[in-house]
Amino acid sequence: MLAALVDGLRRVVELDRELWHIVFLSLQVSLSAVLLATLLGLPLGALLAVARFPGRRTVIVVLNALMGLPPVVVGLLVYLLLSRAGPLGELGLLFSPGAMVIAQTILILPIIAALARQALADAWREYEEQLRSLGAHGMNAALTLLWDTRFSLVTAVLAGLGRASAEVGAVMIVGGNIDGVTRVMTTAIALETSKGDLPLALGLGVVLIAIVLALNAAAQLVRDAALRRFG
Amino acid sequence: MILPLRLESVVYAAGGRAIIDGITLEIGAGPSTVILGANGAGKSVLMRLMHGLLAPTSGRISWRAPGAQAMVFQRPIMLRRSAFANVVYAVRLAKRQEPEKLAMDSLKEVGLEHLAHRPARVLSGGEQQRLALARAWALHPEVLFLDEPTASLDPAATREIETIIKAFDASGTKIVMATHNLGQARRLGDEVIYLHRGRVAERAPAEKFFAQPATAEAAAFIKGELPWT
Numbered sequence: 001m002l003a004a005l006v007d008g009l010r011r012v013v014e015l016d017r018e019l020w021h022i023v024f025l026s027l028q029v030s031l032s033a034v035l036l037a038t039l040l041g042l043p044l045g046a047l048l049a050v051a052r053f054p055g056r057r058t059v060i061v062v063l064n065a066l067m068g069l070p071p072v073v074v075g076l077l078v079y080l081l082l083s084r085a086g087p088l089g090e091l092g093l094l095f096s097p098g099a100m101v102i103a104q105t106i107l108i109l110p111i112i113a114a115l116a117r118q119a120l121a122d123a124w125r126e127y128e129e130q131l132r133s134l135g136a137h138g139m140n141a142a143l144t145l146l147w148d149t150r151f152s153l154v155t156a157v158l159a160g161l162g163r164a165s166a167e168v169g170a171v172m173i174v175g176g177n178i179d180g181v182t183r184v185m186t187t188a189i190a191l192e193t194s195k196g197d198l199p200l201a202l203g204l205g206v207v208l209i210a211i212v213l214a215l216n217a218a219a220q221l222v223r224d225a226a227l228r229r230f231g
Numbered sequence: 232m233i234l235p236l237r238l239e240s241v242v243y244a245a246g247g248r249a250i251i252d253g254i255t256l257e258i259g260a261g262p263s264t265v266i267l268g269a270n271g272a273g274k275s276v277l278m279r280l281m282h283g284l285l286a287p288t289s290g291r292i293s294w295r296a297p298g299a300q301a302m303v304f305q306r307p308i309m310l311r312r313s314a315f316a317n318v319v320y321a322v323r324l325a326k327r328q329e330p331e332k333l334a335m336d337s338l339k340e341v342g343l344e345h346l347a348h349r350p351a352r353v354l355s356g357g358e359q360q361r362l363a364l365a366r367a368w369a370l371h372p373e374v375l376f377l378d379e380p381t382a383s384l385d386p387a388a389t390r391e392i393e394t395i396i397k398a399f400d401a402s403g404t405k406i407v408m409a410t411h412n413l414g415q416a417r418r419l420g421d422e423v424i425y426l427h428r429g430r431v432a433e434r435a436p437a438e439k440f441f442a443q444p445a446t447a448e449a450a451a452f453i454k455g456e457l458p459w460t
Contacts (some may be wrong), residue, residue: 129284130308133301134366135324144320148311230311231352 001198008203018180019200023207026184029097029171030164033104037112037164038157040105045116045156046142049124060117066110071103075173078103082174095176100184103170108160115156123149151223151230158219165212233298233373234405235259236281241290243276250276252429253290260373262421263406265437267413269452272426274409278302278378281407299325301372305379307363309351314343314362317351321366337369338362341395357388364395375399377408381415393418413453417441425449 011019048060080086082094082102093099123145131141146153168186175182177191185208192201236258243251250273258264258281268274279285280292282302310317318334327333338344341361346354351362360380367375377396381389396419400406410416416423416437423440425433427448435445444450 127308129279130304132284133282133304134321140324144310151311230350 004198005202005206007199008201009206011200012203012207019203019207021180022183022185022188022204023211025097025182026165026186026208027211029100029184030104030161032101033108033164034112034157034161036101036105037109037160041109041112041156041160042116042146042153043142044109044113046120046146048113048117049120050142050145051138060114063110063114063117067114069107069110071107071167071169072173074103074107075170078106078170078174094174095178095182097175097182099174100171100182103174104164104167107167107170108163111163112156112160115159116153119149119152119156120145123152151226154219154223158216161215162212165208232260233294233296233300235295236374237291237293238281239291239293241280241287241292243273243280243285244288249288250429251280251287254429254431256424256431256434258405258407260405263400263408263419264422264424265416265420266407266409266424266426267411267416267420267452268409268426269411273429274411274426275305275378277426278376278407278409282376298374299370299372300374300376301367301370302376302378303360303363303367303380305382307359309354309359309362311350311352313348314338314351314354314365315347317362318366318369322369325370327370333369334365337365340368340398341365342391355388357384357391360384360388360392361395364392364399368395368399372404374405374407377406379410380408381412382410389415413441425452 048056048063078099079094081088082091082099083089084094093102127141127145127148131144136144166186168190171177171182171184172187172190175184175187177183177187183191185204189201189204189208192198192204238254238256241251241254241256242249252273254277266274266277276285280287282300283292284302310320312320315334315338318337319330322330322333335344335347338347341364343358343361343365346358351359354362364380380396381392384392393415396406396408400419406419408419420437423433423435423437424431425440425444425446425448427446433440433444433446433449440449441453444453
């Protein structure tokens with residue numbers, strides 16, 4: 001075990017080309033999915049926090065439940081959509097990084113939207129009277145609220161990133177774990193483990209954990225500094 | 232001219248209890264009006280009904296014409312941006328010309344120009360309340376509602392706030408202020424509306440109200456007794 005770990009770390013340090021390609025693709029897919037899910041999820045969360053419409057509570061319950069979507073099920077659904085016989089089959093996206101981005105976006109959109117809604121609803125309780133008194137309504141109020149709670153929303157986005165970078169099921173099904181094309185860290189770890197190449201699997205595992213830690217630490221530092229500055 | 236403001240048989244109920252229990256009232260331009268009453272008399276709810284933040288359960292609230300009005304709350308809510316940007320934000324919403332110049336003038340008016348570029352949320356309680364008044368000043372409201380504006384401030388900050396309120400009054404803005412502080416009511420009020428259990432128990436010029444209250448509840452309140460015990 002220790003020997004395998006040392007060997008794996010040696011390959012990481014030696015910048016094994018195959019390995020770094022996998023790391024790079026992982027980041028590319030997960031960060032793209034986080035970007036898309038943030039662009040869609042934050043306005044959705046703000047709308048649910050500020051607007052009052054019939055069926056709003058049901059939408060919130062469903063959204064919260066969707067936070068626990070099993071990645072393999074999302075993978076299967078996206079697979080069916082993108083497969084040659086499926087409704088979006090003509091796009092030819094199946095087994096490409098694009099398909100993986102779509103699957104991960106669907107997976108983490110509810111997480112980002114639901115956590116953002118919670119943070120924004122709390123802030124809205126504080127801001128509502130003041131903003132209405134000043135004449136900010138609807139979209140205007142929602143945008144003000146989003147901008148003013150931006151530091152708390154970092155947590156929601158990080159939760160989405162954590163989920164995206166850690167999941168195997170969805171990217172395995174829609175990406176196919178094709179060497180050099182759609183192989184990412186998590187699918188590579190699963191494959192190398194089953195093949196018995198434990199050093200590479202462990203090395204990748206260490207890199208994955210280090211990246212997630214570094215991103216979270218950076219976001220936390222930015223958030224704390226901003227809160228100290230702006231109160 | 233936005234005033235007079237008319238309330239006709241206004242009732243506001245929440246949780247099966249009438250917090251405002253049938254108020255008919257006309258508030259005209261001119262001398263400042265202080266709404267006095269014990270905690271729970273319905274002062275804050277009445278202010279919010281008049282300002283339009285709450286809709287009455289029944290009855291009618293109407294202005295003579297649409298116009299600028301502003302409200303300052305007991306605890307001001309500041310946006311996470313500079314003091315200056317907070318005032319600019321309000322001016323932009325009101326679609327007035329030259330928001331930057333208006334904002335700076337308003338900050339000078341309340342003596343906060345030296346803190347203009349400080350984040351608003353790290354200012355002290357008194358400074359934040361002055362900033363809230365600057366935000367209102369920039370809107371040139373015809374009516375300014377103040378809901379216990381100094382209830383959580385120390386005496387020095389309270390004096391500063393009262394000075395600014397007097398400046399509003401002198402500039403021609405109609406002051407409508409809720410308070411439970413008798414000293415403040417005497418210092419700032421030209422007329423007093425005394426609320427008791429969601430109804431107007433008494434309305435009189437301030438001097439007369441404090442010298443010879445017409446109702447037993449008001450007399451007890453002035454003497455510092457608790458009229459509901």
